[in-house]
Every structure is written in structure tokens, then in C-alpha cells.
């Protein structure tokens with residue numbers, strides 16, 4: 001085997017998509033070599049001399065987080081951006097108080113039941129600024145034996161002129177940060193402005209709490225996705241794709257209403273199915289969410305279900321949803337037993353799933369809180385939570401579609417086509433006891 005002259009790190013090897021999964025403790029190592037990375041490797045000194053960083057997330061274990069930074073970077077300034085929920089705030093303050101280098105920034109949650117779900121890192125090096133958008137909480141359990149998704153930007157060099165990406169990523173990211181209205185983020189707004197984003201080839205799809213209307217109507221949530229697909233998926237003769245299947249894959253499900261037409265197909269699917277031209281056909285929507293058996297036989301066993309908080313109250317009101325559900329299966333990535341905490345959405349060109357029209361990795365689960373619900377005769381979109389994700393469209397990679405037999409093919413995290421729930425399959429519900437079969441650790445699940 002020819003020896004590489006310049007050691008290429010995992011991040012550069014993931015070009016051009018820069019989409020990686022988290023490494024999994026307990027599977028063959030070669031399945032952790034290709035397109036998989038740990039938090040320690042993301043923060044490694046091999047990427048340059050870190051000046052300071054910011055970590056946006058929902059759950060934090062500050063001791064664990066600091067341990068993932070190289071020793072020489074642990075005293076660098078670190079901004080923690082978290083959800084300003086009463087109980088959480090206290091634990092964050094207590095965890096951070098021993099560390100003068102850590103500043104905290106509570107994200108305003110003015111609409112009830114909203115959460116600060118966004119998982120993002122700003123890493124400022126002497127050579128430039130790196131953005132990481134991902135799906136893992138900053139706790140050991142989220143990085144150990146789950147399937148998590150991670151997009152890692154190039155290190156964007158400092159520049160004197162504006163230098164925007166072809167996808168308007170810089171403008172969209174600044175719009176997102178502006179919504180926090182937090183003085184602790186002013187340094188990062190200035191820093192983002194001063195860096196050259198021209199090498200970024202993904203679109204930003206984010207959500208911020210609010211009732212977005214008028215010029216803001218298509219800036220966030222599923223209407224931003226609809227607008228972006230309309231503007232950037234200029235496929236020739238796209239009517240051939242009108243019935244091509246759409247997949248949603250997630251780790252929790254909100255209250256979606258008494259039937260599919262309440263929000264899922266009428267509103268959400270209408271955004272997902274957007275092509276350059278609108279069409280009336282209703283493509284097939286396939287949803288991937290773990291079964292009880294997926295959880296029971298996972299590496300973590302029933303404990304994995306603690307991070308799949310789909311509750312009985314919602315599940316019992318929407319039994320119609322089960323007909324859309326498919327199992328978690330990722331044999332080709334050796335992750336069928338690495339419980340999914342990643343959230344992804346994609347559209348294939350046909351039901352052979354050999355070609356993909358677009359791919360989104362995001363923090364957003366299947367819920368109105370995350371994606372928004374139209375109000376006031378479709379003139380405003382009400383969103384409760386902060387979410388963030390990146391969308392891949394073929395044009396940005398000079399392709400008509402992402403053809404999976406291609407090399408390098410787009411690193412899809414699960415097996416296609418998805419496998420439908422069989423009659424014996426049940427969706428995992430977090431607040432139900434499972435005591436008839438022990439899990440992979442010999443334990444039962446009794447939440448009471």
C-alpha cells in the first residue's frame with residue numbers, strides 16, 4: 001500500500017460531503033474508520049491552534065466536554081449556549097461556576113414547550129473558523145453507542161471582503177444567531193462576518209421560536225426547507241420525480257393530530273415534496289423510527305430508549321402513524337444496533353432508491369414544535385424550538401442527482417429501501433414497561 005506523504009485526517013477524507021457519523025464503541029474498528037469521528041477527534045490539536053469556541057446544545061456534562069478538548073485547549077474561552085429552562089439553567093450555572101474561562105448564554109424560550117435543540121460548534125483557530133452542525137448532546141452516552149450525524153465545515157479563512165457561499169450560508173447563519181438577541185453572541189457574529197464562507201456547499205435549514213410572518217415567513221422551519229428546495233432543485237423535467245418517495249428519520253415524535261391530513265401530509269409533506277415546479281401528486285412518505293425490538297437488541301439495550309422520548313400520551317392519539325413507520329436498519333454501516341439519535345430527511349428519485357435528490361441532517365424531530373405549524377390562514381408559521389441542520393442539493397456538487405453507485409457515493413446512514421414495520425413491530429414508547437423480554441444486557445424496562 002502506497003504510504004501517504006501528507007497525513008490526510010478523517011475530516012478531509014470525508015470531502016466533498018463532509019458528513020460523518022459518530023464512532024461507535026463496541027463495533028469492528030474499520031466501521032469507525034470510514035466517515036465516522038469522535039468528539040475528541042473533532043476537537044483534536046491536529047486541526048490547528050484553537051483560540052476559543054462556542055458550544056450550542058440541549059444537554060451538557062461540562063466535565064465530559066472539557067475532557068474532549070486537548071489538554072492545551074481546556075483553558076481557552078468557551079461559550080455555552082443552552083435553553084433557558086428553569087431547572088436546566090441552575091444545573092448549567094452550577095456545572096460552569098468552577099471554570100472562569102466558560103461563559104454561559106441562555107437562549108430565550110418565549111413560547112411554552114419549546115426547547116433549545118440546536119447542536120452546533122464554533123471553533124476559532126489561528127488559521128480560521130470551523131462550523132460543526134450535529135445531533136449529539138454533550139454527554140458521554142450520546143457519543144458512545146448511538147448513531148449520530150455530524151457536518152463539519154472546512155476551516156474558513158479570515159477575509160477583508162464579505163465572501164459569501166453560493167448557498168447564502170453566512171447570511172442564513174447570521175440571521176439565525178440574531179434571533180437569540182444575546183450580547184454573548186456578538187463576538188461570534190462579528191467573527192462569522194470576518195471569515196470567507198465561499199467553500200461551504202450546503203444550505204442552512206434552521207428553526208427559531210416565534211410566530212414568523214411577512215418577510216420572515218420562509219426564513220425558518222419547514223417553509224425554509226420548501227423555499228430552498230424550490231429555489232435550488234432546478235432539475236430538468238422535474239415532473240418525472242413527482243411521485244418519488246420521501247424519507248423522514250428521527251428519534252422522537254410530537255403530537256401530530258387526529259389524522260395524517262392534520263399536519264403531516266397537508267403541511268409538512270407539502271414542503272418536503274417541493275421541486276422547482278409545484279405538483280399536486282402526493283409522493284410516498286416513509287418514516288423511520290425504532291421499534292421496541294430495535295431498542296431491546298441495541299448495544300445499549302432498553303437504556304437507548306431513554307433518548308427516544310416518544311410518549312404514550314401522543315402515541316395513543318395517533319395510531320394512524322404506525323402505517324408510515326419503518327424499522328431502524330443500518331447493516332451497511334454496521335450500525336443496526338447503534339440506536340439512532342440522528343435525524344435525517346431525504347428524497348429518492350424512485351422506489352429503487354439508487355439516486356437521491358436531496359439530503360438533510362438536522363436536530364429537528366418529527367414535531368410541530370421543531371418544524372412549525374401554519375396559523376392565521378397560512379400567513380404565519382409558529383415554531384416553539386431552536387433547531388439547526390444542513391441540506392445537500394446535487395447542483396452544489398455539479399450533479400443532477402446523488403447517485404449511490406457513484407464513488408464517492410453520498411454516505412447515507414441507513415439501509416435503503418427502508419423496511420416497513422411488520423405486524424409484530426411496535427414503535428418504541430418511552431413511558432411504557434417492557435418486562436416480557438430482557439434486553440442485550442439482561443435487563444427489563446420499567447419506567448414507573
Ligand SMILES: O=C(O)c1ccc(Nc2c(-c3ccccc3O)nc3cnccn23)cc1C(=O)O
Nearest residue numbers: 058059113115117137251252306307308309365
Ligand atoms: O434529540 C432528541 O431526540 C430530543 C428529544 C427531546 C428532548 N427534550 C425533551 C425530553 C427528553 C430529552 C431526553 C431524554 C428524555 C426526554 O424526555 N423530554 C421533553 C419534553 N418536552 C420537550 C422536550 N423534551 C431533547 C432531545 C435531544 O436529545 O436534544
